[in-house]
Amino acid sequence: xxxxxxxxxxxxxxxxxxxxxxxxxxxxxxxxxxxxxxxxxxxxxxxxxxxxxxxxxxxxxxxxxxxxxxxxxxxxxxxxxxxxxxxxxxxxxxxxxxxxxxxxxxxxxxxxxxxxxxxxxxxxxxxxxxxxxxxxxxxxxxxxxxxxxxxxxxxxxxxxxxxxxxxxxxxxxxxxxxxxxxxxxxxxxxxxxxxxxxxxxxxxxxxxxxxxxxxxxxxxxxxxxxxxxxxxxxxxxxxxxxxxxxxxxxxxxxxxxxxxxxxxxxxxxxxxxxxxxxxxxxxxxxxxxxxxxxxxxxxxxxxxxxxxxxxxxxxxxxxxxxxxxxxxxxxxxxxxxxxxxxxxxxxxxxxxxxxxxxxxxxxxxxxxxxx
Amino acid sequence: xxxxxxxxxxxxxxxxxxxxxxxxxxxxxxxxxxxxxxxxxxxxxxxxxxxxxxxxxxxxxxxxxxxxxxxxxxxxxxxxxxxxxxxxxxxxxxxxxxxxxxxxxxxxxxxxxxxxxxxxxxxxxxxxxxxxxxxxxxxxxxxxxxxxxxxxxxxxxxxxxxxxxxxxxxxxxxxxxxxxxxxxxxxxxxxxxxxxxxxxxxxxxxxxxxxxxxxxxxxxxxxxxxxxxxxxxxxxxxxxxxxxxxxxxxxxxxxxxxxxxxxxxxxxxxxxxxxxxxxxxxxxxxxxxxxxxxxxxxxxxxxxxxxxxxxxxxxxxxxxxxxxxxxxxxxxxxxxxxxxxxxxxxxxxxxxxxxxxxxxxxxxxxxxxxxxxxxxxxxxxxxxxxxxxxxxxxxxxxxxxxxxxxxxxxxxxxxxxxxxxxxxxxxxxxxxxxxxxxxxxxxxxx
Numbered sequence: 001x002x003x004x005x006x007x008x009x010x011x012x013x014x015x016x017x018x019x020x021x022x023x024x025x026x027x028x029x030x031x032x033x034x035x036x037x038x039x040x041x042x043x044x045x046x047x048x049x050x051x052x053x054x055x056x057x058x059x060x061x062x063x064x065x066x067x068x069x070x071x072x073x074x075x076x077x078x079x080x081x082x083x084x085x086x087x088x089x090x091x092x093x094x095x096x097x098x099x100x101x102x103x104x105x106x107x108x109x110x111x112x113x114x115x116x117x118x119x120x121x122x123x124x125x126x127x128x129x130x131x132x133x134x135x136x137x138x139x140x141x142x143x144x145x146x147x148x149x150x151x152x153x154x155x156x157x158x159x160x161x162x163x164x165x166x167x168x169x170x171x172x173x174x175x176x177x178x179x180x181x182x183x184x185x186x187x188x189x190x191x192x193x194x195x196x197x198x199x200x201x202x203x204x205x206x207x208x209x210x211x212x213x214x215x216x217x218x219x220x221x222x223x224x225x226x227x228x229x230x231x232x233x234x235x236x237x238x239x240x241x242x243x244x245x246x247x248x249x250x251x252x253x254x255x256x257x258x259x260x261x262x263x264x265x266x267x268x269x270x271x272x273x274x275x276x277x278x279x280x281x282x283x284x285x286x287x288x289x290x291x292x293x294x295x296x297x298x299x300x301x302x303x304x305x306x307x308x309x310x311x312x313x314x315x316x317x318x319x320x321x322x323x324x325x326x327x328x329x330x331x332x333x334x335x336x337x338x339x340x341x342x343x344x345x346x347x348x349x350x351x352x353x354x355x356x357x358x359x360x361x362x363x364x365x366x367x368x369x370x371x
Numbered sequence: 372x373x374x375x376x377x378x379x380x381x382x383x384x385x386x387x388x389x390x391x392x393x394x395x396x397x398x399x400x401x402x403x404x405x406x407x408x409x410x411x412x413x414x415x416x417x418x419x420x421x422x423x424x425x426x427x428x429x430x431x432x433x434x435x436x437x438x439x440x441x442x443x444x445x446x447x448x449x450x451x452x453x454x455x456x457x458x459x460x461x462x463x464x465x466x467x468x469x470x471x472x473x474x475x476x477x478x479x480x481x482x483x484x485x486x487x488x489x490x491x492x493x494x495x496x497x498x499x500x501x502x503x504x505x506x507x508x509x510x511x512x513x514x515x516x517x518x519x520x521x522x523x524x525x526x527x528x529x530x531x532x533x534x535x536x537x538x539x540x541x542x543x544x545x546x547x548x549x550x551x552x553x554x555x556x557x558x559x560x561x562x563x564x565x566x567x568x569x570x571x572x573x574x575x576x577x578x579x580x581x582x583x584x585x586x587x588x589x590x591x592x593x594x595x596x597x598x599x600x601x602x603x604x605x606x607x608x609x610x611x612x613x614x615x616x617x618x619x620x621x622x623x624x625x626x627x628x629x630x631x632x633x634x635x636x637x638x639x640x641x642x643x644x645x646x647x648x649x650x651x652x653x654x655x656x657x658x659x660x661x662x663x664x665x666x667x668x669x670x671x672x673x674x675x676x677x678x679x680x681x682x683x684x685x686x687x688x689x690x691x692x693x694x695x696x697x698x699x700x701x702x703x704x705x706x707x708x709x710x711x712x713x714x715x716x717x718x719x720x721x722x723x724x725x726x727x728x729x730x731x732x733x734x735x736x737x738x739x740x741x742x743x744x745x746x747x748x749x750x751x752x753x754x755x756x757x758x759x760x761x762x763x764x765x766x767x768x769x770x771x772x773x774x775x776x777x778x779x780x781x782x783x784x785x786x787x788x789x790x791x792x793x794x795x796x797x798x799x800x801x802x803x804x805x806x807x808x809x810x811x812x813x814x815x816x817x
Contacts, residue, residue: 061730111730172730192727197733
């Protein structure tokens with residue numbers, strides 16, 4: 001017997017018509033457009049809190065707000081406010097404006113600003129840098145300058161369990177980790193405490209999060225608030241090479257991405273799709289304990305978007321723009337070095353001289369100490 | 372004397388007890404509704420009366436009841452929102468503590484009309500003694516056979532439960548209230564689905580303000596037409612106004628909608644005028660969330676008509692020159708009040724009460740408060756004023772619930788109407804940061 005297919009709904013998104021099943025959200029419709037035609041990827045609204053594998057997530061960060069210029073074919077009135085595309089379902093004949101509406105873009109810019117005013121901007125020392133959704137979001141939609149002059153909120157770092165560290169200062173309160181703990185683990189022991197800009201993800205009395213799937217909160221975190229303690233400060237993500245691999249695991253699907261530095265597996269994560277969402281959640285044994293290539297069956301390199309810095313392990317010289325301003329500055333401040341010593345190229349001599357110099361420096365510091 | 376609906380018997384000694392309330396004609400509306408009317412007739416009557424939600428939004432109550440989905444086999448709930456915590460609004464508190472049976476009677480009629488077998492009164496956590504009063508009143512009503520199994524022999528069962536909140540302003544938002552009632556963190560839900568379809572425990576739910584529900588007994592007893600005859604235009608009936616600030620007689624007053632602002636402010640029946648030797652500077656007509664208006668705009672609309680205490684007249688002129696009736700928190704400022712300080716105070720409240728779920732409100736309210744704090748304490752700069760306007764614009768309309776709007780409007784309106792005063796604070800930081808310093812300059816007319 002042939003199953004009756006549900007009637008498809010036709011909507012217009014940024015001038016592109018797309019047919020989707022009833023009950024689809026605007027965000028999913030936009031992603032469908034981008035999946036059909038990769039060049040339209042920029043049309044998809046950004047998602048900071050929405051996470052498709054976690055039902056009921058979304059609607060909180062307001063990054064994906066879009067304008068509905070026509071509610072449906074039946075009721076062509078526009079919706080009065082911008083609507084969150086991640087949770088708004090499509091209607092027949094709906095007309096949605098995303099990148100074609102200046103108001104939407106302005107709002108998005110202000111959302112970046114709001115998210116960043118209490119974010120530490122410590123990307124240079126943050127493990128998430130390079131695969132951080134907030135970084136991408138700010139890069140694409142934010143402005144260069146901040147108008148925020150006040151103190152930022154800060155929190156102490158908390159160890160939640162042996163593998164996960166919570167750095168609440170970086171958190172953007174997307175609630176994804178709360179949904180993860182709610183939906184894929186038996187018992188949730190962490191949640192959001194307090195309210196307003198004082199709210200924090202916490203386990204209340206620093207209780208450890210201890211269950212087989214707790215590590216997934218690291219994967220779902222869009223920023224560097226929840227990090228892998230076995231990987232912290234080990235490597236920049238763009239210096240590592242992702243490989244798909246699988247193993248026969250009794251607890252989870254065993255389908256993972258291994259992150260290599262040289263021959264060493266420095267990190268194991270779940271596999272993510274184009275939208276940075278986990279395909280299948282993995283267990284802690286796979287994530288934290290199987291860190292030898294011999295534990296895995298390799299499948300080949302992970303596909304990484306060309307625009308991602310992760311693929312930039314292969315930075316090409318012709319793509320790198322030379323920093324003009326630095327060269328100009330150097331040119332204005334250039335002074336010939338006043339050094340009459342002869343130019344040495346011989347390695348042995350250099351070594352000898354540096355030892356002598358070191359000795360002199362040590363001697364000086366000893367003298368300074370004694371005096 | 373103006374018509375009194377809610378506060379007619381409020382000064383009768385012992386009205387909080389069942390016996391006295393019954394002797395004043397209480398619970399006759401329940402008898403009439405349950406014995407002689409069908410639920411649909413009651414909903415129809417409510418629609419005809421034109422009574423509008425008294426919690427702030429002013430949405431027609433009958434229409435809200437009409438939206439309630441009625442799927443088979445799914446329970447329906449009526450929830451009374453008694454989480455009144457808007458600065459400047461204290462009418463529900465007064466009503467519940469003085470005449471609790473009026474609310475209970477309204478709840479019975481409402482629950483019957485909606486087919487709810489279980490109804491809740493969600494009371495603000497700070498009002499513990501009011502919860503005790505309500506529980507005592509419910510026990511009395513139950514003993515008299517107006518609650519519980521088989522009410523008045525009609526076969527209708529109703530259980531009325533009083534639930535205390537945890538003291539969060541956000542739980543006055545209906546979906547946050549429902550979350551809180553379910554025992555979760557009081558975060559507002561995304562809409563749709565609306566509570567009328569999926570509310571408490573994913574069942575159809577109606578959430579109404581205390582004052583709206585308390586109107587029901589009168590409507591049933593006297594008919595919708597009599598109720599619709601009170602008031603003006605689409606603002607029917609009476610409204611409790613909580614008057615506070617620099618007036619001679621602060622308190623809760625029941626007015627017929629359509630009384631002029633001037634009469635309400637100056638007549639001896641109501642506020643009794645501004646305190647002696649002072650004059651009106653600004654007025655917040657409907658609780659801290661609504662735009663503040665300067666003296667010349669609150670008495671007359673921009674067209675020169677008299678401003679009336681009604682939903683339509685107060686919002687005349689939109690946000691440029693108008694405000695809203697809101698929840699009826701009438702806050703009066705004379706010329707000794709500093710608008711910047713007051714705006715900062717409101718902003719501080721919204722910063723403290725933001726639930727922190729969606730980013731514009733979580734971050735924006737804190738930002739506004741900090742900038743206002745800076746201006747008030749003499750560290751502001753000229754671009755801060757425009758920054759505030761910009762932040763408030765970016766919050767407004769982009770949040771999950773109306774708290775974002777409520778936080779943005781007072782700031783935006785204060786700057787719209789009192790920009791000079793903000794400028795004075797910035798250009799005279801030393802003088803302005805002295806305690807009690809107030810801008811004395813002439814107000815620029817908008």
